[in-house]
Amino acid sequence: MIENNTIVVVGLGYVGLPLAIALADRFTVWGLDVDAERIAELQRHHDRTHEVSADRLAGTKLSLTQDPAACPPADIYIVTVPTPVDAENKPDLSIVLAATRTVAAMLDGARKPIVVYESTVYPGVTEELCGPELERVSGLACGADFFLGYSPERINPGDREHTVDRITKVVAGQTEAVAARLADVYGAITSGGTFTAKSIKAAEAAKVIENAQRDINIAFMNEIATIFAKLDVSVWDVLSAANTKWNFLPFRPGLVGGHCIGVDPYYLAYRAEVLGREPRVILAGRSTNDDMAAWVAGEIDRAAGGERPRTLVLGLTFKENVPDLRNSKVADLVAALQTRGHDVTVVDPLANAAEANHEYGIAISSEPPADRRFNIVILAVPHTQYCAMDEQAIRALLTEGGLFADIPGAIAPRLSDQTIRTWTL
Structure with a gap:
């Protein structure tokens, strides 16, 4: 039964903390973060990200630790660490691979655990990089002693409507049985239900294009703002008129930052370039916004x-x-x-x-x-x-x-x- 699952959430930032607390309402959950100060703050019922209230922290059954050895053997490990880009806007997977090695050392092959990634990556990272690294460090066989899953995070900082307990969670698994199990676990904590993607790569790709699509649309708004400035016309006046059309998309110009929209398109662009495909639209949007x-x-x-x-x-x-x-x-x-x-x-x-x-x-x-x-x-x-x-x-x-x-x-x-x-x- 899913109620008997023990879960370890690795990384307690904007994504991991709300998820871990939601899961702790239904399962035995440990939250692991290498930042000792972060753990101490949470134990004092303070969340520096302002995503979780003091009352919610005080009432949760979530166990907190910075020590991997303190976590019991788990059935599911969920990795929710950042995936930034480097100075050349290339994917920096060092944090997610470090978390992978931490999880690998914790795996108990007798439990046949599932390792789920929520971090945004380009299609292929979970199976082509993380799976082999888990095997190398643990000495266990992927697909036999442990299994892979992916469920892209959809946290929008400051958004009190689209919280992890209300949104649709996309899930994918190395096998149909793994995907079904993840659908049950995530489905137990969200009223938005779950959607099972056809493959882990499809789920990875879905996440990265969600943000790339917004980036490109905002880039168009920024470009027209610079054009209308030459005409001494406010883009806000133009949009006020254009928004009266029923199928006009209500994007707005501005400064595009943050850990998602300003970063994730580079992951897709990198993968495209490796495959020999020039990502002209993606990079044009990024350049415009940058x-x-x-x-x-x-x-x-x-x-x-x-x-x-x-x-x-x-x-x-x-x-x-x-x-x-x-x-x-x-x-x-x-x-x-x-x-x-x-x-x-x-x-x-x-x-x-x-x-x-x-x-x-x-x-x-x-x-x-x-x-x-x-x-x-x-x-x-x-x-x-x-x-x-x-x-x-x-x-x-x-x-x-x-x-x-x-x-x-x-x-x-x-x-x-x-x-x-x-x-x-």
């Missing part, structure tokens, strides 16, 4: 028209209402402004200051300095508290004749005070 921060910086600089302006940037995280700084394109915007001579101050009420300094060399505070006014104020991330700002709050930050730049178009369209100079896409 260049957007520099283009925005140039447009704001020209609109301001000042020398060495004092510039305030509101928000550094990769998206609104989350503390996640991974692959933040606002950091690229800050660098581009500094290159143009701007004296930049960055504030973000949600981001971790130590992480911002470590990852990007950017010093941040939670609030703007009370004793300074700025020639330019840039709304980079539409956190809820920023979107609630009115004309008086904006004027209090600006010097006389200063510029308010609203990248996401969250405030500028509703401003009635014509004395505030504005710029938007």
Whole structure:
């Protein structure tokens, strides 16, 4: 019976923690993470990602550890670690392979365990790289002593509607029996049901194209924004009209960062290149979105028209209402402004200051300095508290004749005070 499964979730970040807690409502679950500080925080009922509340952590039956040896032999191991790209935008599988070696040392062949990967990878990684590595380290035979599975993660940081207990979970297994077992386990924790993919490669491919599709569509919006800027037409005005058509897709332009959309298309592009296929559309979209921060910086600089302006940037995280700084394109915007001579101050009420300094060399505070006014104020991330700002709050930050730049178009369209100079896409 599925209720008797013992499960170990490896990696307790944005993906692993909510999954482990949901599973712990039905099964015996251990959460393993190599970050001792992360484990200590969770044991104090604090989640730095803000995905799980203190009350939920306090009430869970999930067991937490940083020591693989502390985990009991398990029936299912679920790997939920990051899969970033390197400096050349090539897949960096070092973390997922390190987690694979950790799991390999824990396998008990007598239990015929399943090793499931949720990390986003290009098609083939689970069976062609992870399976052989599990065999090499464990000395066990894949397909006999242990089995492989894949269930792509669909966590959207900050999204309280599409949570792991509500979404459809795609599952795939090395055999039909493995796939059926995974469908039962995941189906026990989500009201959205499960979908069994035809193969592990199909499930891997489905995940990577989900994000590539969004990336390409946003790239089109960014490209048309740069075109309409030449015509002195706001892209928001154009989209307001176009969105009245019943089949127009409601994508929006902006800075595309984060660990998924800004990274995953490179995995598919890499696999295509290895196979001798040039991924022209995928890479064109990535290039367009990666260049957007520099283009925005140039447009704001020209609109301001000042020398060495004092510039305030509101928000550094990769998206609104989350503390996640991974692959933040606002950091690229800050660098581009500094290159143009701007004296930049960055504030973000949600981001971790130590992480911002470590990852990007950017010093941040939670609030703007009370004793300074700025020639330019840039709304980079539409956190809820920023979107609630009115004309008086904006004027209090600006010097006389200063510029308010609203990248996401969250405030500028509703401003009635014509004395505030504005710029938007």
